[in-house]
Amino acid sequence: MTQRLRDELVATARQMSALGLTPGMSGNASVRFGDGVYVTPSGMPYSELVADDIVRLEPDGSARPGQRTPTTEWRLHKDILAARQDIHAIVHTHSLFCTTISTLRRPIPAIHYMVVLAGSDEIPCAEYATFGSVELAQSAIAALRGGDACLLANHGMIALGTTLARALRPAAEVETLAAQYWHAAQIGSPHVLDAGELQKVRARFAEYGQQKPRTRRSW
Ligand SMILES: [Zn+2]
DSSP states (O other), X not given: OHXXXXXXXXXXXXXXXXXXXXXXXXXXXXXXXXXXXXXXXXXXXXXXXXXXXXXXXXXXXXXXXXXXXBOTTHHHHHHHHHHOTTOOEEEEEOOHHHHHHHTTTOOBOOXXXXXXXXXXXXXXXXXXXXXXXXXXXXXXXXXXXXXXXXEETTTEEEEEESSHHHHHHHHHHHHHHHHHHHHHHHHSOOOOOOHHHHHHHHHHHHHHTSSOOOOOOOO
């Protein structure tokens, strides 16, 4: 079980890189195991990552001696996983367009119906706090409000899922949404879909039985 989770984490990190979501050596990912967490290590190119490089964090955030140094943003992962028992995996990126919009400290509105795959009517932006801090984790938890993705002001984005694959999906979708928003904003003010239309979209996805979005939270 634990070997499978380590392998999945390595595969997810490589996919994040292959999708262009991790400029430089930015970005990290985690998955819950029991009451602990597996996280990617700090400062290693994903192309060189192997299962033994994955760091196991205990419930108090400590790592056993002999392991790699965990990502500097391990607290973001640990605290969100503790607060959100409904999800088990997290992908965090500094992907270009999400990070660009995050510097404006504003949400990404529903300019495309695929926004529902993030479990909300827009992609909120968490208040700024220093990377790796308790405050950043709290800020992200507050912004997510039960949804599956948010921007982190002047930093990047975070996406949640019940599995690593299901966390990677909104991470990629939200980056596409951010790119569409950025491009549209160059030539005008994009129209935003209203809550009624987004509800219809959720019903349509549920009807197809594929790409089923998570239930919309009341916010
Ligand atoms: Zn970061």
